[in-house]
Amino acid sequence: MRVSRLMLVTLRDVPADAEIPSHQLLVRGGFIRRIGAGIYAYLPMMWRVLRKINAIVRDELNSLGALETLLPQLQPADLWERSGRWQGYTAGEGIMFHLEDRQNRELGLGPTHEEVITELAGDLLRSYRQLPVTLYQIQTKFRDEIRPRFGLMRGREFIMKDAYSFHANQDDLEATYQAMAAAYARIFKRCGLEAVAVDADSGAIGGAASQEYMVTAEAGEDLILTSSDGLYAANQEKATSLPPLAQPLEAGSDRIIDTPDQVSIEQLCVANGLDPTQTVKVLVLLARLDDGREQPTLVSLRGDQVLNEVKLANAVSRSLDATVLEISPISEQQLRQQGLSEFPFGSIGPDLSDTELRGCRSWQSHFLRLADATALDLPRFVCGANSRDQHFWGRTWDAIPTQIRADLRTAHAGEQCVHDPSQTLSACRGIEVGHIFQLGRKYSEALDARFTNSAGQQEALLMGCYGIGISRLAQAAVEQHHDDAGICWPVGIAPFQVIVVIAKMKDSNQVALGEGLYQSFLDAGIDALLDDRDERAGVKFKDADLIGIPWRIVVGRDAGDGEVEVVERSACKSTTMDHQEAYRQVKESILNTLRPEI
RNA sequence: CGGGGAGUGGCGCAGUUUGGUAGCGCGCUUGCUUUGGGAGCAAGAUGCCGCAGGUUCGAAUCCUGUCUCCCCGACCA
Numbered sequence: 248m249r250v251s252r253l254m255l256v257t258l259r260d261v262p263a264d265a266e267i268p269s270h271q272l273l274v275r276g277g278f279i280r281r282i283g284a285g286i287y288a289y290l291p292m293m294w295r296v297l298r299k300i301n302a303i304v305r306d307e308l309n310s311l312g313a314l315e316t317l318l319p320q321l322q323p324a325d326l327w328e329r330s331g332r333w334q335g336y337t338a339g340e341g342i343m344f345h346l347e348d349r350q351n352r353e354l355g356l357g358p359t360h361e362e363v364i365t366e367l368a369g370d371l372l373r374s375y376r377q378l379p380v381t382l383y384q385i386q387t388k389f390r391d392e393i394r395p396r397f398g399l400m401r402g403r404e405f406i407m408k409d410a411y412s413f414h415a416n417q418d419d420l421e422a423t424y425q426a427m428a429a430a431y432a433r434i435f436k437r438c439g440l441e442a443v444a445v446d447a448d449s450g451a452i453g454g455a456a457s458q459e460y461m462v463t464a465e466a467g468e469d470l471i472l473t474s475s476d477g478l479y480a481a482n483q484e485k486a487t488s489l490p491p492l493a494q495p496l497e498a499g500s501d502r503i504i505d506t507p508d509q510v511s512i513e514q515l516c517v518a519n520g521l522d523p524t525q526t527v528k529v530l531v532l533l534a535r536l537d538d539g540r541e542q543p544t545l546v547s548l549r550g551d552q553v554l555n556e557v558k559l560a561n562a563v564s565r566s567l568d569a570t571v572l573e574i575s576p577i578s579e580q581q582l583r584q585q586g587l588s589e590f591p592f593g594s595i596g597p598d599l600s601d602t603e604l605r606g607c608r609s610w611q612s613h614f615l616r617l618a619d620a621t622a623l624d625l626p627r628f629v630c631g632a633n634s635r636d637q638h639f640w641g642r643t644w645d646a647i648p649t650q651i652r653a654d655l656r657t658a659h660a661g662e663q664c665v666h667d668p669s670q671t672l673s674a675c676r677g678i679e680v681g682h683i684f685q686l687g688r689k690y691s692e693a694l695d696a697r698f699t700n701s702a703g704q705q706e707a708l709l710m711g712c713y714g715i716g717i718s719r720l721a722q723a724a725v726e727q728h729h730d731d732a733g734i735c736w737p738v739g740i741a742p743f744q745v746i747v748v749i750a751k752m753k754d755s756n757q758v759a760l761g762e763g764l765y766q767s768f769l770d771a772g773i774d775a776l777l778d779d780r781d782e783r784a785g786v787k788f789k790d791a792d793l794i795g796i797p798w799r800i801v802v803g804r805d806a807g808d809g810e811v812e813v814v815e816r817s818a819c820k821s822t823t824m825d826h827q828e829a830y831r832q833v834k835e836s837i838l839n840t841l842r843p844e845i
Numbered sequence: 846c847g848g849g850g851a852g853u854g855g856c857g858c859a860g861u862u863u864g865g866u867a868g869c870g871c872g873c874u875u876g877c878u879u880u881g882g883g884a885g886c887a888a889g890a891u892g893c894c895g896c897a898g899g900u901u902c903g904a905a906u907c908c909u910g911u912c913u914c915c916c917c918g919a920c921c922a
Contacts, residue, residue: 259871259883260857264915284914393846393919510922530921546921554921576920592922631922657921750881785882792882803881812881 248743250778250790254291257790267466269725270398272734276794285395285403289718292794295742295774296721297406301385303437303739304408304715307430311423313381313410318363320387324353326362330693334537335570344389344403356389361690361712364411368708369696375415378698378708379423383410385717397466399722400678406717414709415700424456424685427713431460431681434715439737440680440724445471446481447682456685460715461677462723469679472672474664479672481658484557487665488658488672493524493549496627501641503632510593512550515629515638526550527622527630527642529595531577533610534560536569541610543577547597548656549621549628555657562617562653585610594631596639597622598647618650678723679716686710725795728817734795735817738840743776745833746796750784750803760811761802764830771834792816798833802826 258275265271273279278293289297305315324345327333336343336358344356357363364382372380388407395403410427414420428444435442440462447459459482461471470483481487509515512528530546544563548554560571579589585607590599601613622628623644632639644650660674691697691707700706721740728735738744745768749761761777768775776796778787784803791799801812805823813829814821824832 256855256872257883258856263851263857266916281914394916396915512921528921548921552921556920576922590922595922753880783880783882783884785880785884787883788881789883801881 248774248776250746250776250787251780253776255790255794257793265398267397267400267726268729269466269722270400272725272729272793272795273398273722276734278794279398281398285392285401287399287402287404292742293721296736296740297717299740299742300438300717300720301408303434304385304717307434307437308381308383308408308410311381311426311430313383313412315384316382317384317386318357318360318367320357320389322355322357322360322363324355326366326694327355330362330365330690331537331570332362335572338572342390342392344391358388358390359714360384360409361411361686361710362694365690365694365696365708365710368411368413368710369691369694372413372696372698372708374698375700378413378415379419381410381412381423383408383713397468397722399718400466401468402718405719408715408717410713412711412713414711415698415706417709420685420687420709420711424683424711427683427711428458431683431713431715435460435462435680437739438720438724439728439739440720441727442680443471443473443480443677445473445677446479446485458683459679460681460683462680462720462727463675463677464723464726465676466726467676467678469677471675471677472658472660473675474666474670474672476667476670479664479666479670483658483674484555486658486672487654488662489665489668490549490552490621490656490662491524493621493625494522496525496625496629496641499641501627501639503634503637504629504640505636506594506638507636509636509638516550519629521629523551524549525625525629527597527625527628529597529599529631530554531590531592531595531599532559532574533577533581534563534567534571534615535573536564536567537572538569540567540569542567542615543604543607543610543613544574544615544617545595545597545599546655547616547618547622547630547650549619549625552619552621552656553659555655558653558655558657559617562651562655563615566615566617566651584608591631591633591635594633594635594637596631596633596642596647597644597650599633616648616650617653617655619655620652621656623650623652678719678726680720680723681713681715683713684711686712729795730819732789733793736795736797738797738837741774741795741797743774743796744837745773745798745800746776746778746791748778748784748787748791748799748801748803750787750801752779752781754806757802757806760806760809760826764800764802764811764826767830768834771838773834773837798837800826800829800833 256277261271262274265274280288282288324333337345343358346354385408389404392401392403395401412423442460442462444458444460447457472486473480509518512523516523527547528550532544534542534544564571587607604612627641629640630642660672662672664670688707696708697705725734747761747765749757765775765777797816799814809826811826811829812823
């Protein structure tokens with residue numbers, strides 16, 4: 248491709264709405280343009296990058312025997328009602344774009360495809376003899392994100408590869424899951440990405456085992472905790488660690504103490520010479536569930552610990568056998584709306600009585616009581632006395648209503664690892680580009696997708712699902728590979744692998760040599776770009792740096808002697824050599840990088 | 846959803862306080878000079894100042910409404 252014909256429009260100024268480097272560079276380099284909030288056009292060079300990524304993904308998945316397919320984006324609501332996700336995805340999170348057609352039928356724009364694929368599988372897969380099967384598609388997904396941002400990183404319309412596997416037994420599911428994990432590792436490597444697999448929460452998709460693939464980068468939206476020995480890595484949403492040891496509460500008479508204006512753990516500890524680990528704090532929250540219930544919830548944590556909302560939502564969902572749509576602190580205004588009197592906020596203990604809820608309008612009339620192990624393991628502690636400005640010193644769990652024990656605390660960097668206490672956790676940020684799940688029978692049971700097993704019995708299909716954010720991956724690659732001058736595309740996904748820059752178009756020697764080199768690369772099957780614009784050399788160099796083509800060959804002053812300059816973009820390393828040698832070296836390097844693992 | 850900010854040529858911005866009919870840099874067009882790291886000079890083109898109402902002799906500017914976009918938050922009593 249000739250740059251003069253490429254519709255290359257580069258920007259010198261940083262676009263005002265772009266915050267992070269990858270977003271700025273993709274816009275400046277003429278890769279993407281914003282059409283609306285979270286909606287982007289992929290310009291021709293970007294589309295080349297995306298197609299390269301797609302090709303790698305297809306290659307690896309096809310080699311596993313997965314079958315490519317294409318499913319509808321417009322999906323009937325009743326399919327989602329049967330899986331129980333319509334409420335959660337529309338009214339709850341509101342993440343699904345939905346609409347009514349002219350017959351007043353409700354439809355959703357697919358944010359994911361479990362429902363459709365499970366329906367199909369139930370129809371088509373009737374016998375264990377057909378299993379296992381893995382289907383995948385690469386397609387645009389729609390999600391009405393609460394807050395789209397960072398360009399392609401969190402868009403409302405984005406390209407995703409999603410795969411679904413179907414199995415007759417758990418061993419088979421695990422085998423495919425492992426094979427998929429291995430394929431993912433190869434995909435990210437071939438895309439030139441530094442990615443780490445971490446234990447993850449399975450979130451709204453549901454299911455058991457799940458791992459996320461994170462591209463490490465400063466701008467990442469997720470916090471990852473890893474052990475120094477490399478044996479443990481998890482998203483902070485899911486991570487576990489050993490909590491610091493608690494200080495024993497010195498023996499002494501149990502009593503009520505006055506604690507005026509001591510409404511936070513910090514104030515309480517400062518005023519009474521306590522360590523936070525000697526206290527229990529109680530959060531009063533309201534959980535809204537997908538079956539319409541509004542469940543008042545008391546959560547007890549050791550005073551020094553921080554609530555992990557994801558763990559909490561999962562624990563509440565498990566305890567009540569319904570999906571949590573939202574959990575938030577109860578406000579005084581909400582209490583008034585329920586016709587309840589004020590709670591003793593700041594002095595609440597785990598034994599706050601259910602009578603406090605008597606006569607409420609729409610809430611459940613009893614508390615769901617959950618406690619983190621750090622709190623339950625304290626033999627004696629200080630907590631609120633359920634009476635304003637008073638705390639209980641030397642409380643024990645004996646006289647307190649039964650608590651549901653759960654891991655509810657947030658793990659932090661610096662804490663000891665569960666698998667090996669001599670290791671500590673450290674933190675880094677990451678961009679989630681892939682996620683694999685063992686779904687189990689969640690969707691197949693809901694949608695009645697059954698097969699006949701070898702014993703002649705009807706059984707729900709076991710499922711796995713596996714996603715890669717293609718467009719997000721492309722931007723993550725830029726986030727991981729750029730410098731002050733622009734993008735440094737990894738060779739595997741670069742829109743072009745080499746750019747031949749003719750420094751001065753009026754010099755016929757340069758033009759002839761440049762054209763020859765360009766043609767040679769094309770003949771070798773390499774994606775080459777020829778900068779044939781009648782621009783000053785400086786402009787061409789700046790543009791080449793910005794758009795990040797991995798190899799650049801400058802045909803300039805020494806063209807008369809057959810000498811050219813070879814520049815490796817990522818290393819900013821420049822060498823002058825004979826043009827034939829330059830061609831040979833660059834070609835070899837590109838072809839070797841594209842087939843690394845052999 | 847709550848809070849903040851912004852909509853002026855393709856991009857980045859000034860002008861709005863104090864109303865008088867629109868400007869700068871980059872980009873674009875033409876010409877000359879330049880020619881290895883975003884050139885110089887000269888001459889041009891490009892605006893329903895987000896949209897709709899209102900006030901006024903007169904509105905980018907004041908008032909009302911509305912739409913859109915960006916940022917922060919969604920929270921530990």
